[in-house]
Amino acid sequence: MGVRLSEIIEVHAGGMRDGAEFKACLPGGASTAFLPGEFYDIEMDFETMRKAGHRLGTGAIMVFDQKTCLVAATLNLTEFFARESCGWCTPCREGFPYMRDLLWRIEHGQGQEEFISILSQMCRHLWNSYCAFAPGGVAPIESLLAYFEDEVHAHIEKKKCPFNDK
Amino acid sequence: MNTDKNESPMTQILADLKALAIGFATTFKHLFQKPFTEEYPEYKRPLPARSRARIILTRDPDGGERCVACYLCSAVCPVSCISMQSAEQADGRRYAPWFRINFGRCIYCGLCEEACPTAAIQLTPDFEMCKQDILALVYEKEDLLVDHGGKDKQYNFYQYAGVVTDVGEKGTHIKEEKPVNIRSNLP
Amino acid sequence: MPKLIIDNQEIDVQPGTKVIDAAEQLGIMIPRFCYHPALGSVGACRVCAVKFLQGPFKGVQMSCMIDAKDGMVVSTTDEEAVDFRKYVIEWLMLHHPHDCPVCDEGGHCLLQDMTVAGGHGLRRYQGKKRTHHDQHLGPLVQHEMNRCIQCYRCSRFYQKFSGYRDLGVLQIGERVYFGRYQAGTLESPFSGNLIDICPTGVYTDKPSRFIGRRWDYERTPSLCINCSLGCHTVVSTRYREIVRQEARFSEAVNGHFICDRGRYGFFYASQEKRPRYAQINGNEVSWEKSIQTARDQLNRISQESGPGAVASVGSVRSSLETQAALSRLCQKKGWQGPVYWIDHGQEMNVKTAAAELADELAVSLRDVEQADYILAVGADPVNEAPMLVLALRQAQRMGAKVCFLDPRPIGLPFSFQHISVAPQAMDLILAHLLKETIDQDTIKGLEPHEKKIFDAIPNNSHLVSSNQKLLNAVANDIRLSQRLVIVCGTDVVSETIPERAAYFARLLAKMGKQVGLFYLLPGANAFGAALLSDDAPTFGRILDEIEAGLVRALVLVENDPYGYYPDRPRLERVLQQLDLLLVMDYLDVRTIQDADVFLPTLTLYEAGGFFVNQEGRIQKASIAYQGGHPISQFSNGNHPPRSFRNQIPGKEAQPAWQALIELANENSATPKQGVRADILAWLVKTHPLFSKLPPDNAFPSDGIRINPGKDIHFRSAADRLVVPTLASESADQMELITVDWTFGTEELSTRSPHLRKMESKPCVFMHSNDAAQLDISEGDKVAVRSDTGIVSIHVTITDNMAPGVLIIPRHQRLDWQHLGASKITVSKDQIRKIREEEPC
Numbered sequence A: 001m002g003v004r005l006s007e008i009i010e011v012h013a014g015g016m017r018d019g020a021e022f023k024a025c026l027p028g029g030a031s032t033a034f035l036p037g038e039f040y041d042i043e044m045d046f047e048t049m050r051k052a053g054h055r056l057g058t059g060a061i062m063v064f065d066q067k068t069c070l071v072a073a074t075l076n077l078t079e080f081f082a083r084e085s086c087g088w089c090t091p092c093r094e095g096f097p098y099m100r101d102l103l104w105r106i107e108h109g110q111g112q113e114e115f116i117s118i119l120s121q122m123c124r125h126l127w128n129s130y131c132a133f134a135p136g137g138v139a140p141i142e143s144l145l146a147y148f149e150d151e152v153h154a155h156i157e158k159k160k161c162p163f164n165d166k
Numbered sequence B: 001m002n003t004d005k006n007e008s009p010m011t012q013i014l015a016d017l018k019a020l021a022i023g024f025a026t027t028f029k030h031l032f033q034k035p036f037t038e039e040y041p042e043y044k045r046p047l048p049a050r051s052r053a054r055i056i057l058t059r060d061p062d063g064g065e066r067c068v069a070c071y072l073c074s075a076v077c078p079v080s081c082i083s084m085q086s087a088e089q090a091d092g093r094r095y096a097p098w099f100r101i102n103f104g105r106c107i108y109c110g111l112c113e114e115a116c117p118t119a120a121i122q123l124t125p126d127f128e129m130c131k132q133d134i135l136a137l138v139y140e141k142e143d144l145l146v147d148h149g150g151k152d153k154q155y156n157f158y159q160y161a162g163v164v165t166d167v168g169e170k171g172t173h174i175k176e177e178k179p180v181n182i183r184s185n186l187p
Numbered sequence C: 001m002p003k004l005i006i007d008n009q010e011i012d013v014q015p016g017t018k019v020i021d022a023a024e025q026l027g028i029m030i031p032r033f034c035y036h037p038a039l040g041s042v043g044a045c046r047v048c049a050v051k052f053l054q055g056p057f058k059g060v061q062m063s064c065m066i067d068a069k070d071g072m073v074v075s076t077t078d079e080e081a082v083d084f085r086k087y088v089i090e091w092l093m094l095h096h097p098h099d100c101p102v103c104d105e106g107g108h109c110l111l112q113d114m115t116v117a118g119g120h121g122l123r124r125y126q127g128k129k130r131t132h133h134d135q136h137l138g139p140l141v142q143h144e145m146n147r148c149i150q151c152y153r154c155s156r157f158y159q160k161f162s163g164y165r166d167l168g169v170l171q172i173g174e175r176v177y178f179g180r181y182q183a184g185t186l187e188s189p190f191s192g193n194l195i196d197i198c199p200t201g202v203y204t205d206k207p208s209r210f211i212g213r214r215w216d217y218e219r220t221p222s223l224c225i226n227c228s229l230g231c232h233t234v235v236s237t238r239y240r241e242i243v244r245q246e247a248r249f250s251e252a253v254n255g256h257f258i259c260d261r262g263r264y265g266f267f268y269a270s271q272e273k274r275p276r277y278a279q280i281n282g283n284e285v286s287w288e289k290s291i292q293t294a295r296d297q298l299n300r301i302s303q304e305s306g307p308g309a310v311a312s313v314g315s316v317r318s319s320l321e322t323q324a325a326l327s328r329l330c331q332k333k334g335w336q337g338p339v340y341w342i343d344h345g346q347e348m349n350v351k352t353a354a355a356e357l358a359d360e361l362a363v364s365l366r367d368v369e370q371a372d373y374i375l376a377v378g379a380d381p382v383n384e385a386p387m388l389v390l391a392l393r394q395a396q397r398m399g400a401k402v403c404f405l406d407p408r409p410i411g412l413p414f415s416f417q418h419i420s421v422a423p424q425a426m427d428l429i430l431a432h433l434l435k436e437t438i439d440q441d442t443i444k445g446l447e448p449h450e451k452k453i454f455d456a457i458p459n460n461s462h463l464v465s466s467n468q469k470l471l472n473a474v475a476n477d478i479r480l481s482q483r484l485v486i487v488c489g490t491d492v493v494s495e496t497i498p499e500r501a502a503y504f505a506r507l508l509a510k511m512g513k514q515v516g517l518f519y520l521l522p523g524a525n526a527f528g529a530a531l532l533s534d535d536a537p538t539f540g541r542i543l544d545e546i547e548a549g550l551v552r553a554l555v556l557v558e559n560d561p562y563g564y565y566p567d568r569p570r571l572e573r574v575l576q577q578l579d580l581l582l583v584m585d586y587l588d589v590r591t592i593q594d595a596d597v598f599l600p601t602l603t604l605y606e607a608g609g610f611f612v613n614q615e616g617r618i619q620k621a622s623i624a625y626q627g628g629h630p631i632s633q634f635s636n637g638n639h640p641p642r643s644f645r646n647q648i649p650g651k652e653a654q655p656a657w658q659a660l661i662e663l664a665n666e667n668s669a670t671p672k673q674g675v676r677a678d679i680l681a682w683l684v685k686t687h688p689l690f691s692k693l694p695p696d697n698a699f700p701s702d703g704i705r706i707n708p709g710k711d712i713h714f715r716s717a718a719d720r721l722v723v724p725t726l727a728s729e730s731a732d733q734m735e736l737i738t739v740d741w742t743f744g745t746e747e748l749s750t751r752s753p754h755l756r757k758m759e760s761k762p763c764v765f766m767h768s769n770d771a772a773q774l775d776i777s778e779g780d781k782v783a784v785r786s787d788t789g790i791v792s793i794h795v796t797i798t799d800n801m802a803p804g805v806l807i808i809p810r811h812q813r814l815d816w817q818h819l820g821a822s823k824i825t826v827s828k829d830q831i832r833k834i835r836e837e838e839p840c
Ligand code: SF4
Pocket: B073, B076, B077, B078, B079, B080, B081, B082, B101, B105, B106, B107, B108, B109, B110, B111, B112, B113
């Protein structure tokens, strides 16, 4: 508790791989928001995280370097939530597959500008789901749009994933 | 009576005669000109494809009857001149065993065509359907059904609707995934 | 009373009212899919979102989940809420198959309405649609899973509300599926309600599949007359034919639902075989001619042999108007009748029930739901009065215990106690249960005549001792409960039971309990018949008199003795002896072949009318259509004929009461208007019980209850309860009873081609001990020989019925009428195993 994120990565996890730069991390599993670079030194305890608008979640940290496409990472996470929804309430059951479809299209060069506003509206609306699964599940998408919107735009403008040269 | 009280009766008569003369002169002149009107039964002017007259029931590109007897046209018809009965065919299609339009009442408004979700009912430019016997204006399905697609050659409702018919099983229609396997948990 | 503000309007509501209902009371219809008043709130669909501006909740919340509270300020039009609801609709439409034109729900589809209302006109989602295979769910319900919006109403109704388990949810996430594990006919006799509650077209009505649209139907409030409960329905009519019947909400009777027997039981009205023309000796004649002939002949016979030589038989399926007209006719002419009861036992049971149903004891189906203990005596709800099952289930869900005292293999979709005793022993057991239950103080306080009944209960017999433990437990449960209902059947029970049940109820009331009494009767208007049959003889007695030559003319009014009389050979023989048989009916009954004069009558859909259900509630059915050949039959499926005529073809039939009044008058000039009002006026004047009958236009939708008390005439002594009959126990004697089944026995619903597909094969139920003794195994065919004939039938062996009893359904496709009586005793050597192909 209270250990800095940088310390966890550099000391306890053995540091970034050669050539890899810290870009973002999921501080606490799939249902927490991305922590971008500016939080690299944040103290990993409940209080500090909460003040920064983040959550410690399960505490399972997942780090992404500058070569990783966060749209692809979010797509992967959303895929998971779409499959794991229990199917009880509409926003979660239908919203995740919808957002998965939009993210897939963005990642594969079929994105359109209005997808971004649909995504952000849906993220907000998924907070009105029956249980806490959906609000957790939208955290990566919300933070993708909050901190890495440029990356999303780049996908849409280039009509392909900028991290994928093929 | 002329309203101008100051004119003398003579001036008035002259003016009237002048008007008459102009009228006759115009008529006379036109006797030697090519007429604007067309001789109707002898010459039939081609009408735009979208003019609204006699109604037909069309078929989809595969030759199947388009009408699914959904009752939307009869519901929308402002004069209630369409009646029908719906039923199920052996291949799963919904269809109309009988379909009747009373052209004695139809006002050719085209609302039925607009309402039709399958492009089955269409108005055609053929307006020549006067009959002495009013009952002869009541058309049955065999009188309405044609063997082409009318103005829309392509559309086939059953390629879009997710129901099982001879056109397709579940999951084979346009933009459909394969049906969910409810006994498997694998993605 | 919470006071809240919704969309700037203030309203006071009952505590516990959901915000969605509070809004509805203000006329604001908040969208809903998963919420249903009978199934409760679950918050699954999220389409009822509104914004809470002030009060204990804040922000966008589900209005179906939140109880109205003081100080709440709610906006249904708030931008955020509207946008959220719009998204919900879009989500629900992602995978929609877009097949409204071929969907039978179209026109009354909640999803259609909400999609249009929510403004979701164009599709944005570019992905592919999820699809599902459909299942065959039997002959009544069509399945089309692609249209599902996952509101969970069906599984909640099917499992939670009704207790059946074979349909429910499978899978998770966007793959959830509503259906059975394996395709097959739904087991619940309430499956048709899925059609009503599913807000989309997943479950649609199979019998009326692809026939028409709701907007083309004439929808009329009606009643179900397929059992004595009298559930409220609404019938949809088109082209001179009932197309569909659905549940109509009734606070007191059936709530939101009806059973499948009722829902699909109306097809008799448009049967192709339905007799539509008057006949004399089998030849079609005009209505007037028939009336004239019948009148002349009846007058002649009455002059020659006295009015007692004419007997009339009324029907428990006739309207109150018809029953009254018949009573009036008999009174005027001095004829015998109206006869309603097969034998003395049935008469006693029904009349006792009607007489004992005092105002303070009578309860409605809805009241049954509130009970915390239910004792059912000689009642088999699924088979005799299906909707009672749902009422019992609601009580049981709330913690009530349910106990049955019955010889039959009672099947219910929830747990209950069952004391299975032979019919003859039931009264004894019931009396003992009573003795165990009632406390000393109450006994001391009894009036002398009541005390006498109590004291006459004999002491232990081996029958009681073998059930002692169970009886003790039940008695204990009853003593611990507060709100009791005693359900009592009138079919298989012996003549003392309806009265003993009432006696039990009265004593329990004396013990300070809230007690209800709920009888089941043998027909939709059996109660009316009990009120109007006075001292008329039974049908069996009339047959005796015909045989003796005392009765020469018989008038059968919507009554088919071939359907119920248990001695077919005798009936055939006796009817031949008549000088005149006058038959009036709307069914293709067999007596038409024997009739000298036949008059076609109208069904309740065509004539309307009052019916009195088993709790003494007069209810009204309106006229749905005018009758006549349905267009579909008239045109053989092709387009209707292209000719004009000013007569509806096949519309000669008249209401039975009209025929009866025309018979009563001396000439044919009876007007067709105002006759019904006349009859009702006569009824109000003659029978003070009906003085409360409100005029047609002010008739309350839940009807009015009349509880006659002791106004009913009895022919036997009042204190017959003194000695309960003790079953004569003999090892090789078996009691044989005939019983009702949900499908296959009731005369109207068996004429439905769709319900015929639901019928099980007739069989005789036998306890496994008896079967072992007789060396019979499941599925064997046996011949049961009685004094009058032989019935050959397959055997079903079960353990949850009384030993020493044979149970045979009065199945329309079984010649059970060869047994000679509806309850007989057979010795075991009268039951013989036969080979499958062997004729009987
Ligand atoms: S054109 Fe108009 S009036 Fe004629 S059938 Fe169509 S809707 Fe009816």
